[in-house]
């Protein structure tokens with residue numbers, strides 16, 4: 214079995230290929246050329262900490278794979294004397310014919326990159342391809358996902374302003390200073406409040422562990438697009454519930470949504486469709502003033518696609 218550790222994975226990752234892998238995973242999901250059920254969660258008793266198991270099979274000549282991601286979500290890690298990441302992951306790939314284990318692939322960087330790229334794919338197909346404005350991006354949350362989304366959206370789009378807000382202001386300020394230097398620009402701006410960050414933004418990314426809404430309906434401008442990624446008490450805690458009734462809500466996959474967005478479903482929110490059906494041009498938001506929301510849960514087949522991408526790239530670059 215080949216072992217591809219986090220350092221190697223990071224060297225092999227590439228935004229364009231990650232974007233492509235997410236497009237394929239989402240489209241194949243809608244075409245039913247995948248197998249994946251709602252993931253299973255094992256909670257550490259009396260703690261919010263979870264071990265999540267995500268097995269999947271993706272049929273595709275370029276990105277297809279049989280694999281399983283095991284991912285921990287430990288929000289208490291940020292309070293450790295030496296803080297550790299909240300989300301850590303490992304991916305195992307198996308031979309489709311024999312079932313033999315093929316590779317262990319570090320899943321920490323992959324989870325960051327593929328989640329940000331899934332938001333970018335959703336933004337492209339639900340929003341940008343309708344020639345909507347891409348002037349101001351608002352990022353709420355300056356953790357690992359906030360950073361990955363800042364890199365990915367800088368790479369994939371041409372925003373004139375990228376606003377960043379975080380509950381602890383110093384974290385957002387550090388991101389802004391670091392990224393303005395990294396990209397030799399001044400488009401990254403720190404926002405003192407989530408309200409200031411959201412008001413007037415064309416595209417909003419929410420990547421926090423909050424259990425209380427941080428994106429209020431009245432702040433969101435008509436026609437804006439929201440990618441809600443974070444997991445708090447529920448997977449739909451970041452956006453004020455009433456906005457779900459006045460927006461077109463897209464999901465990554467129905468099985469996951471039925472299990473993890475049951476609160477929204479019970480409240481009567483109807484989903485417009487999977488992002489894959491938008492990529493296939495089967496579903497679209499027609500009204501330019503309607504807010505759109507991508508409710509990102511994360512899919513096992515996204516990790517299969519990434520595992521295959523990294524595995525193939527590793528073999529090409531390490532042929533000896």
Ligand SMILES: NC(=O)C1=CN([C@@H]2O[C@H](COP(=O)(O)OP(=O)(O)OC[C@H]3O[C@@H](n4cnc5c(N)ncnc54)[C@H](O)[C@@H]3O)[C@@H](O)[C@H]2O)C=CC1
Pocket residue numbers: 286291298299300324328354355356357358359379380381384420421422423424425427442443444445509510511512
């Ligand atoms: N949808 C998907 O596919 C995925 C979702 N996630 C979720 O994305 C979220 C962010 O993940 P990471 O960036 O890795 O975590 P992180 O711990 O690095 O960052 C979380 C950020 O949320 C902020 N935050 C925490 N509690 C808050 C509150 N009550 N109000 C406002 N802000 C608060 C923190 O200040 C921190 O900057 C997590 O909830 C994680 O589970 C992670 C991976 C995949």
Ligand SMILES: O=C(O)C1=NCCCC1
Pocket residue numbers: 265284285286300324444510511512
């Ligand atoms: O899809 C993932 O990977 C995750 N989703 C939400 C919680 C942490 C990991």
